Amino acid sequence: MTGFSGKLTCSRPRPIVAAKGQQSAKERQKIPEGNNVGHNPSDQHAHPKSDIEIAQAATMKPILDVAADKLGIDAQDLEPYGHYKAKLSLDCIDKLQSRPDGKLILVTAITPTPAGEGKTTTTVGLGDALNRIGKKAMMCLREPSLGPCFGMKGGAAGGGYAQVVPMEDINLHFTGDFHAIGAANNLLAALIDNHVYWRQNDDTGLDNRRITWRRALDMNDRSLRQITTSLGGVANGAPREAGFDITVASEVMAILCLAKDLKDLERRLGNVIIGYTRDRAPVLAKEINAQGAMTALLKDAMKPNLVQTLEHNPAFIHGGPFANIAHGCNTLIATKTALKLADYVVTEAGFGADLGAEKFFDIKCRKGGLKPDAAVLVATIRALKMHGGVAKDDLKTENLDALEKGCVNLERHIRNLKKFGVKIVVGINRFSADTQAEMDLVREKCAALGVEAVESDHWAQGGAGAEALARKVVEAAESGESDFGPLYADDVSLWHKVQTIATELYGASEIIADKKVRAQIKSLEADYGHFPVCIAKTQYSFSTDPDYKGAPTGHVVPIREVRLSAGAEFLVVVCGDIMTMPGLPRVPAANAIHLGDDGRVVGLF
Structure with a gap:
């Protein structure tokens, strides 16, 4: 066994004593033969229950008990959000590193x-x-x-008798991480517009026509894809075209998911490109001192959320x-x-x-x-x-x-x-x-x-x-046969990285790009050539055509655009039509969701 074994804690030990009439942690770990969730498996195939029916019928344990019994984590190292969700403190994480x-x-x-x-x-x-x-x-x-x-995909908490719970909490709001990410994203947007509005002692040279940072909202809303801001007179700023992305498409989300700690998070946020000067030089978030306040909004979102399975x-x-x-x-x-x-x-x-x-x-x-x-x-x-x-x-x-x-x-x-x-x-x-x-x-x-x-x-x-x-x-x-290595080295060219993925994994014969895109890739090589590439294409095919099923070969992968995510530290290579703000379907899932007479959520999958 390579990981943690036995009862250790991040801080003071917490003795686990079973209350009268309850099983001890040791007894609870003795799982009986057959199914552990109290149902006949054949019934689920013949007469399937919905995910939310199964989740709401489950008996959950207090998350503090799950943490203590299964992971040896003490209550004082957790920040509970109700009885069944908790965040793990960053101090505890630091103590685990040995x-x-x-x-x-x-x-x-x-x-x-x-x-x-x-x-x-x-x-x-x-x-x-x-x-x-x-x-x-x-x-x-x-x-x-x-x-x-609320659209058509559904939640992401598993399904049937293989779920994480509390399912409706996880799918709706959870611990507020996405709200914090959206707030940090939109704080930066507000600071950019404020910077342009006042313009005093402006040494960034940010061109109002070349602002690239967009606002974010955790909702499918096609009407916000392309908007005009600052209408209504000079007191509201200079009108310009802008737009919203869904929160999961924000670079702030990618940064949070790759940051090692709060200092790394702040450094990455400071390196976000917010726009360009008239001479097309990039302007960074740290040039308008946005990274500190953004990090403050994200300090709790940086802490992992602990829940349990059924x-x-x-x-x-x-x-x-x-x-x-x-x-x-x-x-x-x-x-x-x-x-x-x-x-x-x-x-x-x-x-x-x-x-x-x-x-x-x-x-x-x-x-x-x-x-x-x-x-x-x-x-x-x-x-x-x-x-x-x-x-x-x-x-x-x-x-x-x-x-x-x-x-x-x-x-x-x-x-x-x-x-x-x-x-x-x-x-x-x-x-x-x-x-x-x-x-x-x-x-x-x-x-x-x-x-x-x-x-x-x-x-x-x-x-x-x-x-x-x-x-x-x-x-x-445990075979010892895995010998992991990435597909390409850091020091090969950006073009070679994309070509390697396209030909080795997608079965493409070649990649193509127009003169403008090739020039853009070449200009990024000196400062960002060591970054990995993140190819954005349809998920429904190895090719860039979503209708091309199976395992196509000999197709061509066209590069339409390259976007620098300097904070996340990768280059997004766009190879198709990519929607960063989805719309709702003709009959959205939201139409079936409501509260029952007992106050519980109904219709959530």
């Missing part, structure tokens, strides 16, 4: 389809299963955004940047802290492995010095059949020909992950309509590439349904 790291497991997936793959559900189910087989494990997840919750296992949920224009992973500070607290840490990355896993490896692991021990590639029979051309309404019918065609997507992702040197296990997220012949075909395809595929039914059974997957993950992580 401990060895546990093993890091990434959960990623095949190319997303409307049929769903279940990355978060698998992350939670695998974490519960690892605890069931005797491993001290915890999970690290991203925080959900309000916009998609099976009372600990999970950090912290940060949630976009997986296209940012890296799509939870905070670095939460992941590194979890590695000090547990023997196994299971985390996820957004979208498919071509985007999320690549950015996890090439950005988060590179910046944080992380070395993953194994990767779980999540696939479903349904999604693979969609990649093979089956319509969504026909997915319940066995179709081995279409499945075989769709498996090329899975095979491409397996080959790609191998290029990072990590040991791979394929997790087949089970659906009730899956047939044995279909399962066997997927296993055969994986075996031909030297990878084991394991069926998992955590959605219906919780951790009990993922024990076989957990054992294979432990076997992979």
Whole structure:
């Protein structure tokens, strides 16, 4: 065991004594055979309960007890937000640094389809299963955004009997981190406009026409994508075009998720580019002294949030940047802290492995010095059949020909992950309509590439349904065969970095860009050439065409634009139409959400 074992605390010891009639912590760790969440798994497949029904029926433990029993964290090192959520103090995190790291497991997936793959559900189910087989494990997840919750995507707390709770709190407001990030983003916007308004002793040379910083709101609202500010006369400032991004698309979010501590956070915030001079020289946030106040707004948001699964296992949920224009992973500070607290840490990355896993490896692991021990590639029979051309309404019918065609997507992702040197296990997220012949075909395809595929039914059974997957993950992580390395070196050119990802992972024949974009990339090389690249493209295909399913080859990846995220310390390479402020669908999920007679949330998934 490499991580924490036994009862240690960040500060003073807290003896755990069971009250009369209650189980001790030791007794509670003896998990009974079968399912641990009090239901018949076959019932969930035949008559599925909604996620919120399951979550609201669960019996949660006080988060202080979960922290003490599972992690050895004392109550005084936690800042409770009610009974079931808490933030871990930064002082406690500092005291953990002498401990060895546990093993890091990434959960990623095949190319997303409307049929769903279940990355978060698998992350939670695998974490519960690892605890069931005797491993001290915890999970690290991203925080959900309000916009998609009320739109069409849904929440990000897992599903079925593999969830983190309190589910409705996590999906709605949580501990206020996103509000703090939005406030810091908009404080900078206000300071920029104020700076332009007064203009006294202005030595920045900021051109009002070249302000690039946008405001942020954690909501899907297409009407705010492009706006005009400062109307109504000279007292309101100089009118200019501006706009809003959803909070998860803000560079402040990406910075928070990559910052090592508060000092690093302030340094990065100061390096944010807010606009340009008439001569097109960048103007930084620190030139208008914005970074100190922004950091003050984010001091509590920097602390990881601790919650529990339905099976009372600990999970950090912290940060949630976009997986296209940012890296799509939870905070670095939460992941590194979890590695000090547990023997196994299971985390996820957004979208498919071509985007999320690549950015996890090439950005988060590179910046944080992380070395993953194994990767779980999540696939479903349904999604693979969609990649093979089956319509969504026909997915319940066995179709081995279409499945075989769709498996090329899975095979491409397996080959790609191998290029990072990590040991791979394929997790087949089970659906009730899956047939044995279909399962066997997927296993055969994986075996031909030297990878084991394991069926998992955590959605219906919780951790009990993922024990076989957990054992294979432990076997992979403890094999010592992983030899992680990023796809490209820091010192190769920016163009070469993009070309490597496009040709090695996407199957492209080449990348192209017009003269203006090429000149922009060349101008960034001297000062920012050592930055990793963050490619923003559709998540629905290896190509830049969302309708191009399977595993396309020989396509061309066009670079439309390059955006410098100087605070987050990566370059966003835009290869397609990227929306940073989504709109609501014709029938938004918000229409079904309300409070019941008992005051509880109804209709939230």
